[in-house]
Amino acid sequence: MTSVPRGGQAGTRPVILLAEDEPEIFVILQAYLEREGMTARHAPDGLAALALHAQWQPDLVLLDIALPALDGWQVLAELRRRGSTPVIMLTARDQDLDKLMALRAGADDYVVKPFNPAEVAARVQAVLRRAHTATAAPQALRCGPLRIDEASFEAWHDTGAGVPQRLPLTPTEFLLVHLARRPGRVATRLELLEACLPEGVALTRTVDSHLSKLRGKLRQAGLQDIVVPVRSVGYRIGYTP
DSSP: OOOOOGGGOTTOOOEEEEEOSOHHHHHHHHHHHHHTTOEEEEESSHHHHHHHHHHHOOSEEEEESSOSSSOHHHHHHHHHHHOOOOEEEEESOOOHHHHHHHHHTTOSEEEESSOOHHHHHHHHHHHHHHHHGGGGOOOEEEETTEEEETTTTEEEEOOSSSSOEEEOOOTGGGGHHHHHTSTTOOEEHHHHHHHHOTTSOOOHHHHHHHHHHHHHHHHHTTOOSSEEEETTTEEEESSOO
16 A cells, blocks of 8 residues: 655655554554554543644544543544644444534544454545645636635635635545536536545445535635535536636
């Protein structure tokens, strides 16, 4: 498996922060992650996870839900306030509703305990690849007042005041790029699922969760009808460049 360089720079090992209160789980995952060319660092509780995230600026956070001090939901909420660091949730709950809740809260993927550590390493690689995909396609896309810069992995919109406003998006929410590359064309949920979580469990509702959160962010920014649902089919971009 090919490792993903940190920050897109060749020869640099991605740093993975594992927020997990069971040391034996960290030791196992550390071995698998480092075998795949990554550096694993440990946070034993939620408060430590936030402090170490600020200190190390990791490329990805593996986040257990049942953490002491602050639980995984609280940590995830703060990470999303800070920015778009990719997050994979670790949970003992295997119900679809719990998984969808994690995605709606801003997680990029989830892994159910007990897990295969090799699968966890594969999921980490997959999310890192998605996070760095934009660096391979340095071009700007326009969707009405929204500009998507694939090179910097950022989205901006024209507020009418002369100063573009940045729109914070998680790596998974950047499936907006997949839609923007095909303005006017409807993308099916399965197509978006493959672009969003190709290594994940094939739940089309996962796509709806990500798109619901994305559309909410667009609405909060005053951007209406950029992503339009097409009943029983999928989604399309409501503007042309």
